[in-house]
Amino acid sequence: MRLAYITAATTAVAALVFLVPLGWGLRNDHRDAAIAAAKERASAVAGAITAGADAKGVAAARRLAGGDTVIHTPGIAPAAGGRAGAAQIDAATQASGPIEATVDGGMVVLRYSPAGGKHSVVEAFIPAAELNKDTARDWWLLLGLAVFLVGGSVVVVDRLARGAVSSARNLVDAALAVGSGDLDVRITPSGPRELAEAGYAFNRMADRLVTSRTDERELVADLSHRLRTPLTALRLDAEALDPDDTQVGDFSAAELDRRRGIRRIRTAITTLEDEVNHLINTTRQAVAAQVAAPEDGLCDASEVVRERMMFWSALAGDQDREYRVVGAHLRIPVPVARAELAAALDAVLGNVFRYTPQGTAFEVGLSRRDGWVALRVDDAGPGIADPEQALRRGQSNQGSTGLGLDIARRVAQATGGSVSLDRAAMGGASVVMLLADADATPKTPSRFGLVGRGRLAAAKDPGRRRWQRGRE
Template sequence: MRLAYTTAATTAVAALVFLVPLGWGLRSDHREQALSDAARQTATVAGALVAGAGDKGVAAAAATAGNPVVHTPGLAPGDGGRASAAEIDRAASRTGASIVDVPGGVLRLQPVTAGTKAWVVEAFVPDAELGANTARDWWLLLGLAVVLVGGSVIVVDRLARGAVDSANNLVEAALAVGDGDLGVRIHPSGPRELAEAGYAFNRMADRLITSRTDERELVADLSHRLRTPLTALRLDAEALDPDDTQIIDLTADEVDRRRGIRRIRKAIATLEDEVNSLINTTRQAVAAQVAAAPEEGICDASEVVRERMRFWSALAGDQNRQYRVVGAHLRIPVPVPRAELAAALDAVLGNVFRYTPQGTAFEVALSRRDGWVALRVDDAGPGIPDPEKALRRGQSQQGSTGLGLDIARRMTQSSGGSVSLDRATLGGASVVMLIADAEAAPKTPNRFGLVGRGGRGRRWQRPS
């Protein structure tokens, strides 16, 4: 709502800055038009006077032109005129027409000389003609301003609604994780930045679960390692003398010694029970967590590519980039988490959009062979001058952090694959992410047999 108010205020100011000068310009145009009509009237009568027309001819010309009034300087003003004798004399002394303000409008006084004779032709322009259609223009401009402000508020509200919903979902999920619910996930949506934040949140939640699982495994392992010294202590305690204190002829010192042996045996038994309980609890928690998400580490690479391309296609359309997707129509399972594969693909595509000019074409291709899956991203940009340096963590030739390709490299290495850079057939960079096939035993990877170059004959898909 605050964004809508801000947008309305900004649009209103912009509309005022643009429409107010336009309104004054239209008002000036109407005034100039009215004065031009008065000039034509006086010119018609002036032409008759210069031509030597008699009184009838001048009267006919005046009737045709709209009845302007003819004055003779030095004499009383003509009938029907509004100009005073002094104004007529001043106008006659000038070489050009004069504009005089009078109550109800303005006068245009045109001096005319023919031989030794001089006249002043007066044309009256009322205020109604000077401001004709001005009120209509202002109302039209006001309506246009209202439409602009209202339209901008509606458009911004529709655009911002998705961003606000995405931000609210992210906040709610973060609060849920803060309350201990590590199973909550969100569907990344909205603007690119919020979508990336959503994927980062899901990866963070996955890492938290992994870390908690590792901690529980560590506790279970450490607890299991305690069994060895506990067993030794229990055997040593059993080798001690009996702890029976019911024998009548025992001395007081012997009774105390046997009571100490009994306490040692009880303490060892209690400690052993606690260790066993700790082991069982942690193992059960880990087993339950694994059973709840048995397919967490496997995803469909084709589905991920299709989903991410629906996101990137909008930006490709905005930047007039042609693109095509090859080989993402069949199910291709890979042994990596869905969020990590999406993050790696987003990192590589983000580099394409960030470091190539707008309008640069690109291609995303999937292929599988010999137990490997190749996810290739080609572009028609300037390419990468030093591929080896670009693959090093924290190294970049574009002034960034250099971690984009490292994200892809770590994702592929988790399945035993790798990332390679080459020159694309489009002319730019070609990034190939090699991932193990979840349904086949990987063989020795062959980059050129996996990158799917056979899709060259397919037509480009123009972004919609």
Template sequence: MAGVCTLTALTFLALPATGFGDGSPWWLPVGVAAALVAAAVLVVDRVATRTVSAARDLAQGALALGAGDLNVRVEPSGPRELVEAGYAFNRMAEHLVATRADERELVADLSHRLRTPLTALRLDAEALDPDDTSIGTFSEAELDRRRGIRRIRQAIATLEGEVDQLIKTTRKAATQETAPGSCDASEVVRTRMRFWSALAGDQNRPYRVTGAQLRIPVPVPRAELAAALDAVIGNVFRYTSQGTAFEVAVSRRDGYVAIRIDDAGPGVADPDRALRRGASDRGSTGLGLDIAKRVAVQANGSVSIDRARLGGASVVMLLADPEATPRQVSRFGLVGRMAREARDQAGSRRRWNWYRPADR
């Protein structure tokens, strides 16, 4: 047709002369694919290993905690969900430890509160008539009465032993499960003396508390110091007669805090034997001084028994002072200190304010 122009476009694609069928390296793409698959498998394996390891650690920690190991903790790892579960497990374990510690402290405090009425009950039972039925001739009514008195005394002794064992067990468990703590020695002395003052008033015992006005920290948990103080004061009530005066004093000097319990009783015939573990005098179980000794040793201190100014026994617990600072000692310091102590002792004899039943 006239006037019509037709254009034709041709495209040329250059191909290499070689191909898969003529000896080309066909293994190259196969190797790349295999390498990619191996890398993917390795990454998945590492991720799965971390996940399984984190889940296994969490399961083992839960089993150990359920078996009673309160010190077990897990290292949070793995995916975000398992990391959060690990932190939650550790918080739960810490909360469980704190709860157990609070419960044991409550049990120890209740045991301490039982000491005072039990001591009063035992002293009242000892004031009853003799319970011996092997010597003499008695009527049936008198035999029943004496046997009843014996049963009362035996029941009180058994209950005291149970309370002592409860305190001892609680202290041991608390020491193993919790970290070492500290407390205010003055506050513990004031608190415990509020309980013992009631029994002192019932028995007409004059008593005095000195040095417990200011804060005096000691590196001992409060429950343990209270147990030691109750044990030593309990010995005063147990082995001295009614009306015997006693004193509880707190002081700090030369890097130590001293808690001294003096009484006006007969004293201790063999102090070394009384300080030995399990030793006993006059029927004592030895638990009181044993508790005081272990508490003092825990605080890098010691316990000593001497003759008190009141005439009886003087039990001194020395505890390391955590706030003590080294000081340079003068060569005249010992003489001056001895003279100052002599003046203080002379003045204290003139200024002693004894609490008596009428003072309550």
């Protein structure tokens, strides 16, 4: 509203600056036209007198000229019907051309005409109404034009300002909503170019905030899930210890202390697992739908497999698990950070140790073909009843957090690959991480060729689900 007032005042001043001089100029044009017509009448009658016309000729000239004309004789009293005074008539005899004089009721034009020793002064009268003819109309038209310009400018500016003010108000409301914690709010950029660009920038900022918060919570969840690997080893080692029952039997003081220590260890491990699970579940519930990409980097997949198998081999020996590593003797670079690939492999192997009975064999295979690298983990356990549900983030049929396979999938998808679940040749589950080969351009992936499974395995189990190609 304030902008409309300012616009109205500015337009009114501009209209006055231009229209007042225009109206004054139109008034002067009307007066000049009336005076010019009077001069023509006076000149016509004076010309007839100079030409020696008789009284009838002069009267005819006066009729042709039209208007109110009177002939005065200088030195004698002004003629009847005239409006000019004696002084004005005498002044006309001294002029070389027609003169103008103001009289009551208007103006007169006086023209001196000497003819054969006879001197005459022709008077042409211009009424005030004729001098101001159409002046009032012009002023009313200009006033109406000024009102139209002021009103039109106010309407146009109000329309334009309404859109700008509305866009600015929406931007302010959205910023306040984001400041209050509502990161889902977005605006439709509109209004002037600057406000539209500010709207686009605000939406990008809100998206970045959501992504940053998602990255932070995903990192907390993933780091918490990495604790599951050493906790699994500790729990399995604790389960392998002697019983901690102190109620049945007679025990010495040393034996009681030893059993109580074992109980405290198992209780501490259980409590720690519960806390880690609670942290993972809490973070997962608050995280947004987007998932953050792992950090950029490059590592040797074979080296990562060998290093992590050195850790898991000790636990496999304690549980009498037979295992085999295939294809990890050559350097195979992949565009994944070393820590991320190790975390993904630990997540998959941790599921094998956690959800298969002790003594269940497993195999880790690594192969490359057509620009792709396949990291495969097979086991001889009971398998996975619903692979699609298992690949969903936070879904598990075993009562866990369900983030293990999701960590592996995110690492694979960061390189343009994917993760698939299938029935292994050993009879259990087969988890295949498909990663881009850093030394080659990936082509259309073929899972069976990458992991070394031919048509014979497929023929033995025709009901197996085929491998999912491309990105999930």
